[in-house]
Amino acid sequence: MKSELKKLRQLNIQLTKKALRESVTPDTLIIQAVKTVEETDHLLNNYGKRLREWLSLHNPELCAEEESVIELAKHVLTGKCAPKKNSYGSIFSDEDKSPLQLISALIFSLEEHKQELLSYVERTMKTHYPNIHLLAGSEIGAQLLDRAGSLKKLAEFPASTIQTLGAEKALFRHLKTGSRPPKYGILFSHDLVHKAPKNKQGKAARLIADKISIAARIDYFKGEFRGEELLKDVKEKLK
Amino acid sequence: MNIKPSKIFEVYENVEKGKKQLYTLNLIPGRKVYGEKLFMKGNQEFREWNPFKSKLASTILKGGQNIHLRKGNIILYLGSSTGTTVSHVSDIIGEKGMVFGVDNAPTVMREFMKLVTDRENITPIMESAAQTEKLRERLPKEVDILYQDVAQNNQVQIFLNNLVFVKKGGYGLLAVKARSIDVTKNPKTIFKDVRKQLEKETTIIDYRELHPYQKDHCMFMVKK
Numbered sequence: 001m002k003s004e005l006k007k008l009r010q011l012n013i014q015l016t017k018k019a020l021r022e023s024v025t026p027d028t029l030i031i032q033a034v035k036t037v038e039e040t041d042h043l044l045n046n047y048g049k050r051l052r053e054w055l056s057l058h059n060p061e062l063c064a065e066e067e068s069v070i071e072l073a074k075h076v077l078t079g080k081c082a083p084k085k086n087s088y089g090s091i092f093s094d095e096d097k098s099p100l101q102l103i104s105a106l107i108f109s110l111e112e113h114k115q116e117l118l119s120y121v122e123r124t125m126k127t128h129y130p131n132i133h134l135l136a137g138s139e140i141g142a143q144l145l146d147r148a149g150s151l152k153k154l155a156e157f158p159a160s161t162i163q164t165l166g167a168e169k170a171l172f173r174h175l176k177t178g179s180r181p182p183k184y185g186i187l188f189s190h191d192l193v194h195k196a197p198k199n200k201q202g203k204a205a206r207l208i209a210d211k212i213s214i215a216a217r218i219d220y221f222k223g224e225f226r227g228e229e230l231l232k233d234v235k236e237k238l239k
Numbered sequence: 240m241n242i243k244p245s246k247i248f249e250v251y252e253n254v255e256k257g258k259k260q261l262y263t264l265n266l267i268p269g270r271k272v273y274g275e276k277l278f279m280k281g282n283q284e285f286r287e288w289n290p291f292k293s294k295l296a297s298t299i300l301k302g303g304q305n306i307h308l309r310k311g312n313i314i315l316y317l318g319s320s321t322g323t324t325v326s327h328v329s330d331i332i333g334e335k336g337m338v339f340g341v342d343n344a345p346t347v348m349r350e351f352m353k354l355v356t357d358r359e360n361i362t363p364i365m366e367s368a369a370q371t372e373k374l375r376e377r378l379p380k381e382v383d384i385l386y387q388d389v390a391q392n393n394q395v396q397i398f399l400n401n402l403v404f405v406k407k408g409g410y411g412l413l414a415v416k417a418r419s420i421d422v423t424k425n426p427k428t429i430f431k432d433v434r435k436q437l438e439k440e441t442t443i444i445d446y447r448e449l450h451p452y453q454k455d456h457c458m459f460m461v462k463k
Contacts, residue, residue, distance in 0.1 A: 005337050009362040012377055016363040023345035175423055
């Protein structure tokens, strides 16, 4: 009896290990990359604020003028952050400048990593999911995959779910209290939606979600590339 | 601190200032599973059982007595996740028992495999709890107990379908998450509907609502 159980356990272990090996598909990797991009963005934001505040003790005029934190970091790293005459910034010794160098190097490095990750996402989406890539773009497409959890789930979602992915707070509030439903979630950042006139944004979100849903299904079931005609269809309807 | 046996087989407790804390005897002394505290008493090592992390523990603390887990039992555990509760079930049934832990998600199954390496009385099955026919090929002919904790809207039907694996006179424990069934309905209404559904095919022997440990959850205990 007990040896039967042991054999059954070994069989199940082998089957499970095989299933785990096979569970890593391009969408799993894209989701890891896009989650890392999000986390990198948080870090960039926090360190960026810190650099700006710290550097403005030494060169407030530069910090006030330069909007981009990456450019500020470049100024520090190339040694071009000395204040002009009659600045209200304080003199920093070399010793005091060195932590600013460290933070700037870190910010620069984070930004480089973020760009490399986005480039990886772009290449992977284009190779494996060309329809979603054309319809949604690689960043939004990857975020949709992240929210869905997998390409399979994204392909199984009705278009209305895709339309509201990212607006869960508003969606459940609508379902529970009857308040007005959300028109878009992540899709708001799609060019066709946020660039549309305000009274057409809801329609744009709905149309693009419909086509993304079709695109996801084509990509999941490995159909041919029909992204061009789908995109054309949306643009026609939005005129 | 006096850890002593509780009314539930193989589950231990310590009562301090009116508060009760549960423990199980560690099958693998010296090893933690999820960062829980370990306590020595003589030459026995106990693992602290957190009711906020484990629905089975909260069921016991809410007075659930019909758990029916015994040494040497064969358990079908649907929704094993990372194995927090499974590890305590593994402690309870001992080395002669077996837990078949079923979960569909690769992320949690990867964690679960660490438990499988350490404990020979745990078997992993990466499969959907809803696929009863696929499970049939991977399970023994009969199990003693079915334990289910899956967050699906058709969780009650899944439970009833999988009761087929339980021997006659065996038991089932169903953790019900009201919000998975219908996020808009009142949980008490949902629990009443679940009760009606279960009564058609089983005998309900115990029922506990799991607050404050778990919000909008309950546990039904049934006999086949």
